Amino acid sequence: MQKNFVLSTTDRHSKARRGQLTTAHGVIDTPAFMPIGTQGTVKAVTPRELRELDAQIILGNTYHLFVRPGLDVIKHFGGLHNFMNWDGPILTDSGGYQIFSLAKLRKITDGGVEFQNHIDGARAFISPEIAMEIQAALGGDIAMALDECVPYPCEYDYAAQSAELTTRWAKRCLEWKRRNGETAKRGLADSPDRGFADSMLFGIVQGATFDDLRQQSAQAIVELDFDGYAIGGVSVGEPEEEMMRAVESAEPFLPRDKPRYAMGLGTPPQLLEMIARGMDMFDCVLPTRLARNGTAFTTTGTLNLKNAQFALDKSPIEENCACDACREFSRGYIRHLIKAEEILGLRLITLHNLHSYLNLMKRARTEIESSTFDQFRKAFVAGYKTRDPMMVE
Numbered sequence: 158m159q160k161n162f163v164l165s166t167t168d169r170h171s172k173a174r175r176g177q178l179t180t181a182h183g184v185i186d187t188p189a190f191m192p193i194g195t196q197g198t199v200k201a202v203t204p205r206e207l208r209e210l211d212a213q214i215i216l217g218n219t220y221h222l223f224v225r226p227g228l229d230v231i232k233h234f235g236g237l238h239n240f241m242n243w244d245g246p247i248l249t250d251s252g253g254y255q256i257f258s259l260a261k262l263r264k265i266t267d268g269g270v271e272f273q274n275h276i277d278g279a280r281a282f283i284s285p286e287i288a289m290e291i292q293a294a295l296g297g298d299i300a301m302a303l304d305e306c307v308p309y310p311c312e313y314d315y316a317a318q319s320a321e322l323t324t325r326w327a328k329r330c331l332e333w334k335r336r337n338g339e340t341a342k343r344g345l346a347d348s349p350d351r352g353f354a355d356s357m358l359f360g361i362v363q364g365a366t367f368d369d370l371r372q373q374s375a376q377a378i379v380e381l382d383f384d385g386y387a388i389g390g391v392s393v394g395e396p397e398e399e400m401m402r403a404v405e406s407a408e409p410f411l412p413r414d415k416p417r418y419a420m421g422l423g424t425p426p427q428l429l430e431m432i433a434r435g436m437d438m439f440d441c442v443l444p445t446r447l448a449r450n451g452t453a454f455t456t457t458g459t460l461n462l463k464n465a466q467f468a469l470d471k472s473p474i475e476e477n478c479a480c481d482a483c484r485e486f487s488r489g490y491i492r493h494l495i496k497a498e499e500i501l502g503l504r505l506i507t508l509h510n511l512h513s514y515l516n517l518m519k520r521a522r523t524e525i526e527s528s529t530f531d532q533f534r535k536a537f538v539a540g541y542k543t544r545d546p547m548m549v550e
């Protein structure tokens with residue numbers, strides 16, 4: 158079988174890795190940041206702008222797309238790539254995380270999860286097989302196995318049972334993919350099903366904040382043999398040290414030659430810390446979500462552009478930033494747009510924030526290649542003033 162992940166450099170002073178993941182829709186340079194396209198759009202940004210920002214992959218939220226517009230509509234348009242006019246790689250999540258965080262009345266059994274969606278309260282049921290079926294219809298390049306993401310804090314016994322359930326579900330996802338992938342391969346060369354046959358499936362490690370459970374979960378999931386491995390159940394409200402430990406506990410058991418994805422992370426310093434701990438892929442709502450309340454990410458921390466201090470500020474959000482917002486507009490003007498609730502304000506900050514995250518990954522890759530990543534990480538983290546971007550002043 159053709160190898161789709163190639164590791165080109167490993168840092169000598171940390172576990173940082175530089176690699177390339179090849180998908181049917183293009184190559185992803187790792188470490189990579191994946192902007193989140195929750196409802197079939199990265200909020201306020203067009204696919205053309207994403208390409209200009211050098212985004213190499215985006216994430217699609219299965220739960221949101223399943224609830225609205227629904228699979229029939231997306232199938233009618235020939236899959237998510239065609240529907241949203243993005244021709245680069247797409248990773249779809251399993252929908253599990255949103256079911257556990259957004260939907261109501263969940264009943265979890267070995268069979269799957271019963272829930273009411275958060276839009277119109279309609280009842281639905283999702284099983285590992287259904288999660289795979291939905292993701293196949295969306296037609297992403299990387300699908301995720303259905304897992305149970307437990308909240309923080311979580312009792313040991315529940316976390317242990319839940320991690321075992323996640324393993325059983327992972328196995329069923331893999332079996333579904335193998336069974337249906339073979340059928341799809343025999344189908345038409347250019348049918349959406351064919352794309353599914355070439356897609357990848359990642360397994361998810363759980364185990365909450367317990368070292369032994371993280372280790373056991375990693376071993377059990379790796380045993381099943383996925384195309385890549387994700388660490389889930391992190392960044393769910395636990396202290397940062399617990400998050401780092403969860404990754405450190407699982408990482409030694411992940412195979413070197415497969416991509417590793419730390420789910421739902423994080424702030425710029427956290428991304429560098431995760432890269433230093435051997436993680437390759439990230440997704441995070443912060444750059445797009447915080448843009449909406451006027452928060453911009455810079456290499457030294459966050460700025461809340463709503464603050465009065467920026468009213469007369471003629472400088473760009475960040476000096477020497479190559480993004481459109483910084484090349485063409487001042488902090489004072491963008492502050493005015495945000496205060497006046499003009500759509501352009503949030504668009505400009507979103508463009509800057511995405512550029513900032515994507516550029517940080519680009520920089521990390523260069524630093525790994527020149528064996529200077531660890532110095533870079535330490536200096537960046539030390540120089541970063543905002544510890545918690547959610548606590549903007």
Ligand SMILES: [Zn+2]
Nearest residue numbers: 478480483509
């Ligand atoms: Zn900028």
